[in-house]
Amino acid sequence: MLLTDRQLLILQVIVDDFIRSAQPVGSRSLSKKEEISFSSATIRNEMSDLEDLGFIEKTHTSSGRVPSEKGYRYYVDHLLSPQVLNQQDVSIIQSIFAEKIFEFEKIIQRSAKILSELTNYTSIVLGPAVSINKLKRIQIIPLNKETAVAIFVTDTGHVENRTFSIPASVDAGDLEKTVNILNDRLAGVPLDDLNDKIYKEVAMLLRQHIHNYDLMLHTIADSLKMPIHEKLFFGGKTNMLSQPEFHDISKIRSLLMMIDQEEWIYNLIRKNSAGIHVKIGRENNNSAMENCSLITATYSAGQEKLGTIAILGPTRMEYSRVISLLKFLSKDLSEVLTKLYQNI
Amino acid sequence: MLLTDRQLLILQVIVDDFIRSAQPVGSRSLSKKEEISFSSATIRNEMSDLEDLGFIEKTHTSSGRVPSEKGYRYYVDHLLSPQVLNQQDVSIIQSIFAEKIFEFEKIIQRSAKILSELTNYTSIVLGPAVSINKLKRIQIIPLNKETAVAIFVTDTGHVENRTFSIPASVDAGDLEKTVNILNDRLAGVPLDDLNDKIYKEVAMLLRQHIHNYDLMLHTIADSLKMPIHEKLFFGGKTNMLSQPEFHDISKIRSLLMMIDQEEWIYNLIRKNSAGIHVKIGRENNNSAMENCSLITATYSAGQEKLGTIAILGPTRMEYSRVISLLKFLSKDLSEVLTKLYQNI
């Protein structure tokens, strides 16, 4: 079931044209293109074959053709001509890193914003996984007799905090001793493993030094129980409203609701392995995304994958351009973060 | 230009009916209502007068009438029958406070969510102003030779943190001394006044104890410069998509873009004094809000105003119900926060 060169050419031109115009492509308008040197009748025959093979579809009996999901898939896998970014795009992306920055939440937020502005689609950035960072220091600060704040600082400078109530039987001295023991034992431990480590190693020590040790232990362990979700950042949530395929309010509605849900997006994006991934339409397994494609790229520090950047657009999206942008940004982002992490 | 009782009645019924149905109200359908005991012809005459006075409008020459902004304003100011919340609403709102909570970000987020679910409009909650909270403790935690995290804990348990680079001439001992001085001098000072206080009181002390004191000073002051914006929380951003007045994509678009902007909303909401405020349509001074009304209420701890809760809906919104809900929630919220603050 191999396609002939001419079929490939026609498929490519159809997809390109439809991406540009959002209008079904007819044989006559194709025949007028430079790249194409045969008559509309020939094209009609080829299109008929391409339709039989499932790469293109008609919207009604006598309409032009529109790429099917299979068509987009083939286009992305085999026909994509890598687009070179123009100088303007490059410098806009690089402007993200212009200022000296310490907190990558800022960088990441700015990345999302700029990505959505450059593409006019919706951008999504999954922040770095905090849970693999290593604990630098724990601090417990009493607010009053009954409550205190526990602060966890990671080696990357990320700060988590939890408020908890101090067990009645615990006094200030106990608290201080506990903090010392915790810092002693837990520094350098990934946040993910804290709970484990607390019960396995710290419990014993606490018992030796603190009166009501197990109450204290559970209080601290409880503060840590809440899983630390990677944060999602969005840019251009409303951009989809300008896409002609979303003239229909109910489609927009279900899409925006899904986006605001965050959970779906989180699951779609998180599990990705390194590199660029393109998911087209129903490949996303979500009815709200039927007319959407999601392109993801990962960024990392050194060898370690940190997070994901992604673009959500209509299936009729500028795959080539978006992929180039994502590749470029993820490379830059990784370089900057690698440097940042080396200092730690 | 006082309205007769009959005119008031008619105006009220028109507004009520339009709020319910979103359809222009005609004289005949009005005459069928229970409350109304005169003929459609009489109603037509009265409606004509009400239109001359600017309280109602026609959508075209032979259509029924629709409330004008002036009509809504009058309705809200004079004709609103305070609605009693049903038991279900009450218990749903109270469920917000069911769990024991320490961090009001959680409470507030939940409030926004529930408010939007109860009303089917968009809810907005302005978080408590952090900047008036008093500093409880400063902690500086070095990450490596060049960078450190400064952590500021307030008496309410709020934690702010900033990463900064350590001046080359400063060593660990200096850092520790600085932190001690800062805690000594700044505990109990509102975050707003920290900068001032640092330059006026702390500078001198630093000079006595630290070698390169002014570099240190500026580094610390810089970390504090960034103003601490109250956070905005939203619920039901997409609810407006279901409102019939927003069938028009371009209206939806400009509204959602304005909401995502956050700045406009922030300015609309922040400056409000205590109590319920209703802003109708163009009273909001924002073209994107032409068909919207914004109802705000404040919440406080003790005497101190902390933040704002608001509902953004179409001008054709259920004013009575929304006002009752906001009143109720703001009262509950204030009570809970007052208790929380008393412990501090």
Next chain:
DNA sequence: AATTAGCACTCGGCAACAAGGAGTGCTAAC
């Protein structure tokens, strides 16, 4: 003098219909 019944008129919405255009599929000629 206030209210109401009656009636002509207006306008939006809907369905039916026609014309035009863009497109296809098929057949026959090149």
Next chain:
DNA sequence: GTTAGCACTCCTTGTTGCCGAGTGCTAATT
């Protein structure tokens, strides 16, 4: 194998006519 030609399909647009809901005005009624 390619292309010209043609009949056919279906969407789009515009026109027309009609119905229903509503108004404003006038004249009759209370």
